[in-house]
Amino acid sequence: MPENKPKKLTSKEPLLEYDIPDNQHNFDRVWALLKEEYPDAKPSLNYRNPLELLVATILSAQSTDVQINRVTENLFKKYRTAEDYASADIRELEVDIYSTGFYKNKAKNLKAATQLLVERYDGEVPDTMDELVTLPGVGRKTANIVLARAFGVIEGIAVDTHVKRVSGRLGFTRHTGPEKIEQDLISLARKEDLDSISMTLIYHGRKVCQARKPRCHVCVVKELCPSSIIFIGE
Numbered sequence: 001m002p003e004n005k006p007k008k009l010t011s012k013e014p015l016l017e018y019d020i021p022d023n024q025h026n027f028d029r030v031w032a033l034l035k036e037e038y039p040d041a042k043p044s045l046n047y048r049n050p051l052e053l054l055v056a057t058i059l060s061a062q063s064t065d066v067q068i069n070r071v072t073e074n075l076f077k078k079y080r081t082a083e084d085y086a087s088a089d090i091r092e093l094e095v096d097i098y099s100t101g102f103y104k105n106k107a108k109n110l111k112a113a114t115q116l117l118v119e120r121y122d123g124e125v126p127d128t129m130d131e132l133v134t135l136p137g138v139g140r141k142t143a144n145i146v147l148a149r150a151f152g153v154i155e156g157i158a159v160d161t162h163v164k165r166v167s168g169r170l171g172f173t174r175h176t177g178p179e180k181i182e183q184d185l186i187s188l189a190r191k192e193d194l195d196s197i198s199m200t201l202i203y204h205g206r207k208v209c210q211a212r213k214p215r216c217h218v219c220v221v222k223e224l225c226p227s228s229i230i231f232i233g234e
């Protein structure tokens with residue numbers, strides 16, 4: 001554990017709240033402990049095909065998997081093909097996904113994305129990163145999830161708010177943009193681990209390294225984490 005508490009940053013400085021020292025040399029040890037702690041870290045969204053996974057992942061922004069599963073249980077009965085979403089009345093679609101939050105934006109993206117699927121891909125979800133990120137509402141995070149879960153293609157690491165926070169606190173990245181964080185993690189991880197890094201960090205972020213009050217005293221990597229001194233000392 002570092003001896004000196006890192007300097008607190010002003011709001012104009014780029015990293016997280018503190019100037020967390022680089023800790024990339026400890027990645028393998030931290031990763032081994034986290035993998036052991038969360039051996040079954042898997043996404044819990046329900047879906048039966050690539051289209052349902054794409055829809056569920058677009059809806060999951062700023063929501064929980066439990067909430068999305070509640071909504072998609074009925075949604076997937078009503079909308080079965082890309083054409084069903086593409087031709088849906090936008091107000092009706094908004095009502096159908098209302099409880100996922102940000103429903104207006106999500107409905108707009110769902111319609112636009114599925115219209116593109118119908119126009120360009122015969123209603124099917126494409127299986128490459130380059131094609132997926134052309135769909136409205138689909139960034140690298142969503143594309144990585146769809147590629148890995150629907151097609152078994154491991155292209156990169158999905159970076160959400162938990163992955164961003166946890167990897168920053170652990171000193172694995174000094175970046176705040178998802179694409180650069182993804183590149184930092186890819187450079188540290190073994191290829192065979194790329195698929196599980198995102199969900200493992202998400203589990204750790206949800207259960208222990210929580211945004212407001214990280215539970216450092218029960219954290220399995222506290223001895224290797226440069227941020228533990230900040231939070232335990234507070």
Ligand code: SF4
Pocket residue numbers: 169170208209210214215216219220221222225226227228231
């Ligand atoms: S020691 Fe604290 S800050 Fe570091 S990973 Fe664990 S919970 Fe997060």
